[in-house]
Each structure stands twice: as C-alpha cells, then as structure tokens.
Amino acid sequence: MAVNRVGFVGLGIMGAPMAANLLKAGFALTVWNRTPARMEPLLALGASAADSPAAVAAASEVTLSCVTNSPDVEAVALGPNGIAGGAAPGSVYIDCSTISPETARRVAHELSGRGIAMLDAPVSGGDIGAKAGTLAIMAGGQAEVFDRCLPVLEAMGKTVVHVGPIGSGQVVKLCNQVAGGLNLLAMAEAISLARGAGVDPAKMLEVVGAGAAGSWMLSNLAPRAIRGDYAPGFMVDLMQKDLHLVLEEAARKHTPLPGTALVSQLFQVLQAQGRGSDGTQAIVDAVARLAAGQDR
Amino acid sequence: MAVNRVGFVGLGIMGAPMAANLLKAGFALTVWNRTPARMEPLLALGASAADSPAAVAAASEVTLSCVTNSPDVEAVALGPNGIAGGAAPGSVYIDCSTISPETARRVAHELSGRGIAMLDAPVSGGDIGAKAGTLAIMAGGQAEVFDRCLPVLEAMGKTVVHVGPIGSGQVVKLCNQVAGGLNLLAMAEAISLARGAGVDPAKMLEVVGAGAAGSWMLSNLAPRAIRGDYAPGFMVDLMQKDLHLVLEEAARKHTPLPGTALVSQLFQVLQAQGRGSDGTQAIVDAVARLAAGQDR
Amino acid sequence: MAVNRVGFVGLGIMGAPMAANLLKAGFALTVWNRTPARMEPLLALGASAADSPAAVAAASEVTLSCVTNSPDVEAVALGPNGIAGGAAPGSVYIDCSTISPETARRVAHELSGRGIAMLDAPVSGGDIGAKAGTLAIMAGGQAEVFDRCLPVLEAMGKTVVHVGPIGSGQVVKLCNQVAGGLNLLAMAEAISLARGAGVDPAKMLEVVGAGAAGSWMLSNLAPRAIRGDYAPGFMVDLMQKDLHLVLEEAARKHTPLPGTALVSQLFQVLQAQGRGSDGTQAIVDAVARLAAGQDR
C-alpha cells in the first residue's frame, strides 16, 4: 500500500525545501520545528503543524528528520516527546541528517525493538539541490523498507540509491565528504600554483576544468573562489563537523586517511580566522595564506 | 597565410596519434623519431620521414615535439641536429611535452634569437584523447603566434586555450597535475573509507560520483580501481615525473602545496613496490596499504 | 601544616609504583582499585585498603587518581561512591591521568562547590619513571594548593612544575604528546631513509643522536626499534588516545597541527595491523611499510 501520510522534523536550510517538495509531490505532510516560526511557510503550502516529534510521528506512516548532528538525532528520535514515543509499529523513520554511522545503528536498534523500521538517508547537493529536488540521497537499511519509501525519497532527490544495511547511508555520506574535501584542496592548490607562477587562474580553469582533472568543485566553486565570492553553498563549520565524523569513523575502523586529516587542518586555518560561516571554497584562502606575505 | 607544412618529432604513445590527426586534417607532415620503426605507421598514412629533428624543421613551417622531459626537449630543440639548426626564421616550434616552465622559457629565448617563435603547448587527455583528437591543449606564447597555429592545435585537441606568455602552458599543465593528483587521492581515500566501514565501494561511487564530490577521476578511474584493473591510462612513473616538476616550480615560486607533497609521497609507495608502470588509479592500493594487514 | 594522610585511586601500571613511592616517602597511604587484587602489593608495603574512592577520600587530606581517560576521571571523582562523596572540605584532589583539559576544568568546578580543591597533574616518564620516582609532573591549579601538595608530588617525580591554572597541566601534557609523537616520526623517517639508502641505521644513530637532531626518543627508543624490540614503553593505543585528546583540544582552540594529524594517521596504520599493544617505537614499521614491498 502506497505511503500517503508523511512527517518532517527539522525545517532548517535543508529540511524546509525538502519538506516543500514532499507537499508538491502530493503527500499529506505534518511538520514540527524547534523554532515554530520556521513552520509557517510550510503551513501556508498546506502542511499540518504538530507540537512535538512524537505528534508528527503519530500522524505519519513515514517520519523524516533533518537536524544538525548525532545528539540532535538522538534527541528527536529517542528523547522525551521523540519520534519513538509517537510512531506506530510498522511505521518508518528516515533520518536525512549527517551523523555518525554508529549513532544511526544505535537509534535503529532502539526503534526496531518497538516495531519501527529506520533508514539512514543523508543527502548531498546543498540548499540549491534541496529546493530543486535534485539531491543525491544515499540510503541504508532493509531493502524492502527502502523500496516502500522510494516514492518519498524520489520526491526530494534525483539520485536515490540503496547503498546497504543501516548505517551505510552515513558511511557513503562520509565518503562523499572525503572526496569533496580533497577535491576542494585540489582546487585550492591548483589556483595557488597558478597565481604563484604568474598565470591567470581563470585561464587555468578554462582548460583544467574540461579535462581529466575536472571536478564538480572546480566547475562550480572555483570561479566563485577566484572572484572572492565566499557566500556559502556549504559552510566551513559544517564541513568541519562532517570531517570530524569522518576521522572518528576512520579511527574506529583503523582506516588511515592522511589527505583528509590534512584537509581538516586546513579548514581549521579558516576557523582560526573567524571564517567558519564562509563557503567551503574559502579553502583557497587557507592555502593562499601559506604562500602570501600579506593577508586578505 | 595558412600553415600547410607541419613537422612532428617524438612519435610515442601520445605523439603518434597526435601526428596522425594532423595528417587527417590535411597537413603535409614530416616526422622523425629516435626509434625509426615507430615512424612506419605514419609513413603508411602519407607522412614523409626525415633523418633528424633539424631536417623535420627544415621541411616545416610549424614543427611540433612530444617527448618525455626537460632534457629531451633541450636535446631535440637545441642539441646537435636539433630543430634550431634546421628551422627557418619565421617558422614556429610548438612543444607539447610536459616540462619545466623554466626550460620552456629558456628554449624559447634561444630560438627567438634565431627568429624562430615558440609555443609551449602541453596536452591533457591521455592516449585516448590523443587518438580521438579530443585533447585539452594549454598554450603559452605570443597571441599572434597562437592564432596562426590554432588550426594545427585544433586538429589534435578539442579544448585549445591560449593561457598566457611563454611558459604559461607548462604552468597550467602543472596545475592540471596538482588537481588531478589530489582528485586521485580523493578517490582513493573515499574508497578506502567505504571498504574500511564495510560498504560496497561501487554503491558508494554510484551516489558520490553524481554529486558535488564528483570528478572525472571518480567517474572514469574509480570503477577500474575497484575491480583491480590497473592498466594505464597514465602511468605512475609519469605522474611522479610531473609532480616533481610541480614541486620544483612551487619551490621556485615559494608556493607551499602540502596536499600535492603528500600525493607525491603516496605515489612513491607504489614505486617502492615496483608498480611504476601501473595506471595512476593504483593510488587506491597505496592508501589501502595503510589500512590493510595484508598486501595485495 | 604538612600533608600526612594521602589516598590513591587507580593502581595500574603507572599508579601502583607512584603509590609505592608515596609510602616510601613516609606518607600514610589509603588505596582503592577496581580490581582489588592489584591492591595487595601495596598493602604488603603498609598501605590501608578502602572499599571505594569515597572511602579513600574520607581517610585522606590529599587524594590522587591515575586512571585511563576522561570518563574514568568523571566516574571516580563525581560518580557514585566517588571522591566528591567522601572528601572533606579543605582537602585536595590531584588527578594524574591524561584527560581532556575541559574535563579537568569541569570536575574542578564541581569539586570547588564542595570546598575541595583540585590540581590536574598528569605525568610523563612511563612505568620506568614511575618506579624510579623520576616522573615529570606538570600541574595546573591554584599556586597555594600546588605549594601545599608539592611534597606529595616530589615523592613521585623529579621535574615538578606548576604550569598555570586548572587545566594547564593537561594542556602541557598534550603538548608533550605532540612533541613526542613528532619526535617519534622524526626517528622513523630518519631510520627509513638510512635503510632505503643502504646505510646501517645503528651507525646513523651514533652520529645523529649526539647532535642537534638528537632527542630522547632517538637515544632511548631508536635502538630498540632497530633491533625489532617492540615491547612497550608506551603503547600505541594509549598514544592514539592522547593524540585524539590533542586533536580535539586543537580543534576547540582552532589551532591547526598538520604534523600531529599525520602522526595520528600513521599510528593508525599500526592499529590496522593489530599492533595497538606494541610500544610507540613501532611507528618505525608504519613508515617502513610505506617503503617496503614486503611486510614484517
């Protein structure tokens, strides 16, 4: 039987447009947000307000959440008035936050004891992808649960892939941040070398971006970085949060990642300058800082 | 007046298909190669053989070379029976090798004293791009020389960009290797984390490759690396040659590149194992070696 | 009035000999350990047994602890039957564990509310230094508390320094691990280069250890590493625990430490091989693994 009643907890910069896309796709939507004012635009679009995560879950066959970090997920899922307290046996909880794979597994384990299934389904694509409904969604959990929830996920994303058992979605998201972080460093060092050797970085990008060294970062963020546009996209502080999750998971699995460890130290250069709210393309300045006698 | 007579020195894995594309484009082509047997296929296609770089240049309005490293370029351009000894004033020398920007400038300076113009025009795209005529070509030199030679370059490449004065082509190529090398490390660390955390790396790629962490390397080389196909593509030893050029140029310009320095050390792990002739995707094994109790 | 009654909680490889030195110095000593059997040797030397940290504290003017990590300190200090529950106002708690500076400050804050003063006084010097009473002790806290406890600390250590307010002892200990970890990497890379270039590393050490590149690690651990003696000293797993504390504190203070981040990744190479219980000199093998075709 097709899913109809869907809930959404956490209407931030990502969650709000994701929830809006669920409405557009025709789902009956119930929402909750810690700061109630953020619910207004969705209520205006036809969503119903609930007064707690538990109440959202009570009204929904599938309840989604999109919050900041592991402790937030534990709170909305398992805390007082949390999803676990309202969700009916047979319902599904989908968490779209980026958190520790371990936390995802622990929460899933708790919920399964109450007959509630869970998918960990972090997303990639930023607020632009969230608005456009073109997110990449990497989901971990049981195949049959994934299949049942696919229409919900496809309302929000373009690339929706079942990547393995519970926790796998988070692992894949962390892999995404590893690759993204190093691609950002690739961009930064290429620009730094061009500048240091007296070549216009825009000319450099024209060629390099088109070939075997090309990447999404180079095509999309390098032009901004070159003209000094540091508006996020994705903020340095959030990238660091994710890279800490990466390095924790890598330590747990004894998987050395020397490049990612370096990337994290370089983002710290930006945080030391109070630039945690800049977009990740600011890493160009962290690398430039190594080369330049003068600060920006 | 349009260029008609073109010469090519150095018919290796890159040079041979590039020269063949010049023939296909209708240029009258004279060739020379240190190992004469490598000229045969081109002679069969209509090229003329010369018995030295000087003789190639004497027969050509534009002479190209594609050899291994800085000393090879100095030898074919300025050495005994070199291009400088045969080229007429007003002719052009285009070097497509990847060499030190300094060497490019020094050779250009020598040649300009004899009335011979030069472009440094290294290429990117591998033997596949060389065959298909889809190379990226990044050319340094005077704008009017570039304009005059554009039809020659466009016979071999798809993205042909004038990036600045002499030496700039090499700088951009080095930037390309910086970005490419770090994108390869991005691929390797993402795969290592997936495996370490128990997720199928092919599933990981399906999502990550499609989004903001995507890159040419991830799309084209990661699938090969995952199935243990190490056929080059671009060989580890050649990548190291280029990364040494990068680090030398960066040292000359006091431009710290900590990520690239790390990448070069990791390619050395492969060289230490006698894998210098594997494709660059083998970096996945260098990173895996850090994590694994067992060797491949 | 001079301190006479002293307590000790945590009689592990470090704590037991430290406590024994307190007895030798003439203090009346009360002890507790989670595994009671470990108390026997000290009781034989004249210590009294208590049945909880609270009971130790009730019997003591100064109570010390030496346990593994931040949560252990929180448990013995503030948990059920913890030191806070038994210590009299005016008494002092000295923690000699290596933990997060934040935890030290938080515990001190809790205790101060009950009139109990605290020093964070982590130690360096290993079990050898603990037995010999030659530990370096770096203490944070109020100067007058430090002065009052100095005879206690001097019974266990040779270099006893008051380094600043509460938490400073832990910061200095983390600095010690930063310096020690990088000195170990220095040792490992020097040995790897000697071997790679065909020089007897023992000959190398004979010179290098005596000069400006000399260090305690080079003098004391390099000879062991060269002959393949990996007996700890200080175990890889404990070093990693401390380096994680370092990188957490550095992240909190936005202090990039790229070298230390690399060192931590290299110790992970050893953990991936199941060598977490080897001594830290095993880092020589992690670096050798990069160079060698063959494993140990």
Added chain:
Amino acid sequence: MAVNRVGFVGLGIMGAPMAANLLKAGFALTVWNRTPARMEPLLALGASAADSPAAVAAASEVTLSCVTNSPDVEAVALGPNGIAGGAAPGSVYIDCSTISPETARRVAHELSGRGIAMLDAPVSGGDIGAKAGTLAIMAGGQAEVFDRCLPVLEAMGKTVVHVGPIGSGQVVKLCNQVAGGLNLLAMAEAISLARGAGVDPAKMLEVVGAGAAGSWMLSNLAPRAIRGDYAPGFMVDLMQKDLHLVLEEAARKHTPLPGTALVSQLFQVLQAQGRGSDGTQAIVDAVARLAAGQDR
C-alpha cells in the same frame, strides 16, 4: 705515517673556524677561498695562501672542502684549477659540504681514477660547534682512509664516526636533517598548542624539554623562538637546500617520507614571507601563521 700537511678550500661561516681548529691542532695548513679577503684571519694564525684549489691540493696530503652544494663541490674538485688537477696520487680529498650522495660517489669515482682517495664527511653542529671543535662528523669512504685521516677529523669534531662506504656520510647527514626538521616541527606544534590553549610556552618547555619528548631543538632553539629571537643558527634557506637533497634521495630510493615532505612545505611558508635568512626556529611562526588571525 701521520698526516702533516693539510689544505682547506671554502672558508665560509663553517669552513673558517674548522680550518682554524686544524691550525690549533698543529697541522701545516694551506687555504684558498673564492673571496680572498676571507683568508686573512687564517693567514694571521699561520696558514699559507694558495691561488687555487689545485694549488691547495698540490701542497697537501689531505685537502678538505666546505662549500654550499653539489655543483660547488664538482667545481672545486673536478673543475678548472680544481683539486683533481693538483692532488698527488696517494693523497686524500675530504669534502665536508652537505651535497647529494650521488654527487659524492661520482666525484670519488673520478678521483679514484687518478689515485686520489675521497671521504664524504659532512658535519653537524653549526658555527658554534665549528668554533668549539665539537662538530659531529659522519664520514663515508674506505675504512683505512678514514683511519688515516682520523686525527684531521678529530681536530674539528667531537663525534667522529665512520658510517660506511663513500656516499654514506651524506646519507647520514640527510637523515640528520630529516630528524632535525621533524624535531623542529615538534617544537613548533607544541608551542602553537600551548599558546592556542592559553598556557605559557616557557612553562610548557620547562617540563616537556626535560622528559621523553625532549630534544636538542626543544632545549636550544625553543627558548629563542618563544622570545622572538630568529637569529640563525642554521638558516631556513640552507635547511630547505638540505631538505630538497633529502627528498631527491628519497625519491631515488623510493622511500616515502610524508613528514619530511610536510616540513619542507612549511619552511616554504617562511621563504614566501622573505624569511629565508632567519634561523630554522622561525618554523614556529609558520605554524603560528596557520592559527593566527594576525601576522607577526
């Protein structure tokens, strides 16, 4: 038969005091320097002047040189009016410069064809050690040649070790720079963490320098670095010269040295700021630059 007549080529900041110690030890000394004025103080002490390296060698049983880099050694040894042109068969050439092990072997090979033996005997200990005669000297070459020259070497150094065949002295010197460079980074990161976490670095040093994380660098250079005294000691530019030799030799031997590669990039931060003539303790500022919003 004991060596009596000794020559010295290259009277720089190291060579001049080394030569003076040879005079003090009673050797008959002939000297040459490119800038003749630098010979004056030694002539005043009793040395004889020659007008070329060849003339020095013609007058000497053992000729030493102390110049900057590989090409300088090739020039004074094998160039016009070089040592090879004046030295008698059976005489010995000892080079005390820090150069590529390959160059040392090549020069030795050339000289051996003329019956001239060679030792490569680079030194460590700085101008202070050179003046005091307390240098560490690491000599490569045949054992009998070393034995014969030992009185000469012991006139200049305190730790004089025969480390293996020709070239081994240079390898050991490069190992020394690997260890020294990473010990400097250890010092810099420990100081950076202390400052970032609000602890007086002088207090930190008081403890850390005395224990298992202690090193010559920490004891001797850290106090200078902390008070902002950047007078060399050993200059950043010379350290970089040596680290380039290290990384070249490591690349030749396929010996990955990721820590040393990082150290070299960090010294480049200083060079980018025009601080190549500062002492190596300035690396503290390169690391501080990563953390600080403000420049020095």
